[in-house]
Amino acid sequence: MLLSMHGICKSFNGIPALRSASLEVGEAEVMALVGQNGAGKSTLIKILTGAYRRDEGSIAFAGEDVSFNMPAESQARGIATIYQEINLAPQRSVAENIYLSREPRRFGLIDRRAMREGAVAVLRTFNLEIDVDQPVAHFSAATRQMVAIARAVTQKARLVIMDEPTSSLDEREVAILFETIRTLKRAGVSVVFIGHRLDELYRICDSVTIMRDGKTVATGAMAEMPKLALVRHMLGKELAAFEAIAKDADEGAQRPVRLSVENAGAGVRVRNVSLTVREGEISGLAGLLGSGRTETANLIFGADRLERGEIRYKGQARSYRRPAEAIADGIGLVSEDRKVDGIIPDMSIRENMTLALLPKLARSGIVDRARQDEIVARYIAALGIKCTSPDQPIKELSGGNQQKVLLGRWLCTDPKLLIVDEPTRGIDIGAKAEILRLLRRLADEGLGVLMISSELEELLAAADRVTVLSDGTSVAVLPRRELSEAALFAAMAHQVE
Amino acid sequence: MNAFRNTFALKSSGDMARLGVILALAGLILFGALRYENFLSQYNILSFLRYNSMFALIALGMAFVIMTGGIDLSVGGTAAMASVVAALLSPYHWAAGLFGGIAAGLAVGALNGFTVTVMRIQPFIATLATMLAAYGTALLLAGNQSVSVSYDSGFTAIGQDDFLGFPIPAWIALLVYFAGWLVLERLPVGRHVLAIGDGEATAALMGLKVRRTLAAVYTGSGALAGLAGVILASQFGAGQPTEGVGWELFAIASVVVGGTLLTGGSGSVGATLAGALLLAMVFNILNFENGLGWISLSAYWQSVIRGGFLLVVVVLQARLMSRGASEGRV
Ligand SMILES: Nc1ncnc2c1ncn2[C@@H]1O[C@H](COP(=O)(O)OP(=O)(O)O)[C@@H](O)[C@H]1O
Ligand SMILES: [Mg+2]
Numbered sequence: 152m153l154l155s156m157h158g159i160c161k162s163f164n165g166i167p168a169l170r171s172a173s174l175e176v177g178e179a180e181v182m183a184l185v186g187q188n189g190a191g192k193s194t195l196i197k198i199l200t201g202a203y204r205r206d207e208g209s210i211a212f213a214g215e216d217v218s219f220n221m222p223a224e225s226q227a228r229g230i231a232t233i234y235q236e237i238n239l240a241p242q243r244s245v246a247e248n249i250y251l252s253r254e255p256r257r258f259g260l261i262d263r264r265a266m267r268e269g270a271v272a273v274l275r276t277f278n279l280e281i282d283v284d285q286p287v288a289h290f291s292a293a294t295r296q297m298v299a300i301a302r303a304v305t306q307k308a309r310l311v312i313m314d315e316p317t318s319s320l321d322e323r324e325v326a327i328l329f330e331t332i333r334t335l336k337r338a339g340v341s342v343v344f345i346g347h348r349l350d351e352l353y354r355i356c357d358s359v360t361i362m363r364d365g366k367t368v369a370t371g372a373m374a375e376m377p378k379l380a381l382v383r384h385m386l387g388k389e390l391a392a393f394e395a396i397a398k399d400a401d402e403g404a405q406r407p408v409r410l411s412v413e414n415a416g417a418g419v420r421v422r423n424v425s426l427t428v429r430e431g432e433i434s435g436l437a438g439l440l441g442s443g444r445t446e447t448a449n450l451i452f453g454a455d456r457l458e459r460g461e462i463r464y465k466g467q468a469r470s471y472r473r474p475a476e477a478i479a480d481g482i483g484l485v486s487e488d489r490k491v492d493g494i495i496p497d498m499s500i501r502e503n504m505t506l507a508l509l510p511k512l513a514r515s516g517i518v519d520r521a522r523q524d525e526i527v528a529r530y531i532a533a534l535g536i537k538c539t540s541p542d543q544p545i546k547e548l549s550g551g552n553q554q555k556v557l558l559g560r561w562l563c564t565d566p567k568l569l570i571v572d573e574p575t576r577g578i579d580i581g582a583k584a585e586i587l588r589l590l591r592r593l594a595d596e597g598l599g600v601l602m603i604s605s606e607l608e609e610l611l612a613a614a615d616r617v618t619v620l621s622d623g624t625s626v627a628v629l630p631r632r633e634l635s636e637a638a639l640f641a642a643m644a645h646q647v648e
Numbered sequence: 649m650n651a652f653r654n655t656f657a658l659k660s661s662g663d664m665a666r667l668g669v670i671l672a673l674a675g676l677i678l679f680g681a682l683r684y685e686n687f688l689s690q691y692n693i694l695s696f697l698r699y700n701s702m703f704a705l706i707a708l709g710m711a712f713v714i715m716t717g718g719i720d721l722s723v724g725g726t727a728a729m730a731s732v733v734a735a736l737l738s739p740y741h742w743a744a745g746l747f748g749g750i751a752a753g754l755a756v757g758a759l760n761g762f763t764v765t766v767m768r769i770q771p772f773i774a775t776l777a778t779m780l781a782a783y784g785t786a787l788l789l790a791g792n793q794s795v796s797v798s799y800d801s802g803f804t805a806i807g808q809d810d811f812l813g814f815p816i817p818a819w820i821a822l823l824v825y826f827a828g829w830l831v832l833e834r835l836p837v838g839r840h841v842l843a844i845g846d847g848e849a850t851a852a853l854m855g856l857k858v859r860r861t862l863a864a865v866y867t868g869s870g871a872l873a874g875l876a877g878v879i880l881a882s883q884f885g886a887g888q889p890t891e892g893v894g895w896e897l898f899a900i901a902s903v904v905v906g907g908t909l910l911t912g913g914s915g916s917v918g919a920t921l922a923g924a925l926l927l928a929m930v931f932n933i934l935n936f937e938n939g940l941g942w943i944s945l946s947a948y949w950q951s952v953i954r955g956g957f958l959l960v961v962v963v964l965q966a967r968l969m970s971r972g973a974s975e976g977r978v
Contacts, residue, residue, distance in 0.1 A: 200853075202852065202853055221852060221857070221858075222852055222853050222854070222855050223852075223855040223856065223857050226855035227855075232853070234853050238850050238853040238854055239850065239854070240842070240843040240846035240847065240850060240851065240854070240913070241846055241847070241913075242842070242846050242913045242914055243839065243842060243843055243846060247839055247843075248854075251839065251840070251843055251854050251855075251856065252836075252840070252854055252855040252856050253855075254836045254839065256836075259835075260830075260834040260835065261834055261835065261836060261839070302854075
């Protein structure tokens with residue numbers, strides 16, 4: 152064993168993040184480390200490298216008990232790490248970032264020429280021809296990721312750790328990365344690979360360690376771990392039996408189709424997605440992280456351009472170039488992260504709610520205040536938003552009430568199709584149920600709802616049908632009567648050939 | 649604008665600000681030379697350099713601190729304390745005065761480094777506290793008055809004599825600036841300083857010894873303030889426990905005028921020197937203006953004018969920076 156970590160415990164402010172986690176990696180082994188978001192993978196890695204201090208547990212590396220006090224120490228012992236949040240100094244040049252902390256020297260001074268040439272050479276092996284004197288902040292996330300990878304693999308380490316290295320890479324870049332991993336393996340270097348996309352893990356990893364809720368729940372050879380078992384371990388549901396996957400949608404519903412997506416594709420995140428939303432139904436969209444759910448929503452909404460396939464809305468083929476066109480057509484999107492691209496925290500409820508409506512409210516550039524007030528008052532009442540007044544800044548509201556304001560934003564545009572991406576994320580249980588009931592009521596009034604959710608309970612409770620995505624492909628459509636946890640698991644673990 | 653930048657091979661808005669300070673300096677010199685008869689006289693040039701070397705030295709220490717994203721408010725107090733220590737030690741040997749003063753500054757700097765890195769006190773608070781402590785110590789050691797230096801040990805030569813026709817303080821500043829440039833541009837630790845200013849947590853994850861580097865930077869700033877204190881005592885013949893008030897602001901201003909961001913992560917040694925010279929030049933020109941007799945500016949008015957000038961420069965710099973930021977990524 153090159154590395155063995157046992158009984159690792161770690162709490163942040165009294166909240167346990169790791170409770171007896173373990174990780175064992177052999178020489179020249181490529182180990183997958185998987186688990187849902189928040190399972191504790193990154194924390195485990197940071198404890199190994201010395202970025203965090205462990206509360207309990209033991210770590211042995213290369214046959215010796217170790218306890219690194221800071222990343223500099225683990226790095227000196229031969230552990231190179233690509234952290235999840237890309238760890239580069241943004242204002243420093245690409246070349247410097249690759250060599251920071253082990254700069255090539257000549258007569259004690261930094262050998263800038265060797266550094267530049269070394270950087271160019273290593274990046275060339277990644278098919279990357281960039282100006283290495285530019286600050287890394289000037290480059291895209293994918294390029295920065297490749298630079299971070301280059302930094303790690305040039306460290307001549309015995310163990311290279313990669314925490315979700317592929318999340319910003321395209322297919323070609325992933326292929327280059329995998330070739331690099333194979334080269335490392337051939338040189339006797341071990342790799343810990345953290346990732347979410349199952350097919351990637353099966354392609355490159357020898358073994359797998361599965362974490363859930365801060366614990367290591369299963370380990371084994373990758374080839375002997377069926378996808379189904381892997382997903383079950385990750386999600387933590389022990390289910391006795393799995394039913395067969397029904398591939399037919401519930402055709403019993405005779406309502407008109409409001410939206411149909413057929414074999415849609417764009418980029419590498421959305422490969423081949425088909426789904427249907429009928430008038431008056433909540434259509435669920437399920438899948439693991441990275442399966443392409445949000446990207447599909449962006450495609451429908453015109454935030455990304457459709458490259459393949461067809462999107463039909465109210466019977467007509469549509470391909471929006473901008474969200475504004477989708478909005479004008481009666482489509483709304485409540486996005487996944489309301490803090491980032493949803494609410495404007497310092498603005499009032501009134502302003503936040505009527506943002507999408509402003510073009511319609513304005514006459515020759517001046518907002519019709521009376522109509523605005525009337526609409527805002529109506530939706531505050533209808534949605535049961537708890538606030539002191541429409542002028543209260545939205546940041547003062549609870550998560551559930553913020554979400555209702557965002558729903559209100561779209562509802563007052565009178566949409567015919569509403570896409571909600573993780574509508575109950577970060578909201579307390581009571582408010583969750585309320586949001587779901589609200590969506591149900593809106594559907595009953597004729598709205599078509601496409602609900603993206605990671606929470607199976609939520610889909611089971613609210614969706615009339617669920618389309619399951621896996622790796623950018625819709626692999627199953629489960630009508631209401633066939634919906635069960637087991638069926639969803641089975642579909643999410645679906646093998647895509 | 650872009651064509652202009654390409655012509656001068658300017659990579660960042662930081663370079664633009666640095667070019668700006670050099671142009672402003674050249675402009676001021678031209679202005680002074682045309683307007684005042686004795687501006688470019690040997691006497692004015694040499695005394696300008698002799699007097700302002702102290703400020704240039706503390707500005708360099710401050711530049712490194714600011715590049716890490718920190719601040720050192722203690723430099724003025726440290727210089728005052730070091731001047732007293734140097735004066736008290738000067739009867740024994742000139743070197744005792746010189747190195748004793750530097751050591752006193754270094755000790756204050758090391759204390760700053762300790763409180764900032766180990767105790768995790770914010771630099772602003774930590775160095776504010778040591779500033780007060782340094783002034784207190786200076787007054788205690790000096791018995792509440794200035795301490796005259798020994799004129800027999802040769803200590804006064806440090807601040808007053810010339811070497812090859814050039815004031816010794818200016819030689820010292822020149823050497824120290826060259827060393828500073830070498831450290832920042834050619835030694836790993838200099839690049840680490842910038843990387844730490846870019847983001848401490850990230851720098852630690854990249855395997856840099858963040859605490860050690862930060863401690864070294866604060867210690868260096870203290871040592872340079874100590875050296876400035878030595879020159880002060882030597883030049884004016886006395887350790888001055890009440891001098892140094894406002895020096896930290898002069899130093900911070902020089903650094904900022906030199907295009908270094910207060911947020912850390914970027915900076916230049918050469919531009920810091922230009923910034924210090926620029927500010928000193930404004931003072932020098934005000935003196936000449938007084939001498940012309942058209943106006944008579946009190947020291948207070950000079951402060952106001954210098955402050956106003958600083959404000960203009962800082963605002964200009966901020967605008968350059970925000971333009972750089974909004975240019976976005978490639
Ligand atoms: N620095 C931190 N402070 C507080 N909580 C943290 C910190 N880092 C991680 N956590 C918590 O620890 C848990 C595990 O997180 P993480 O290791 O990032 O999971 P993963 O990488 O598997 O997605 C989460 O609940 C997260 O909120
Ligand atoms: Mg993580």
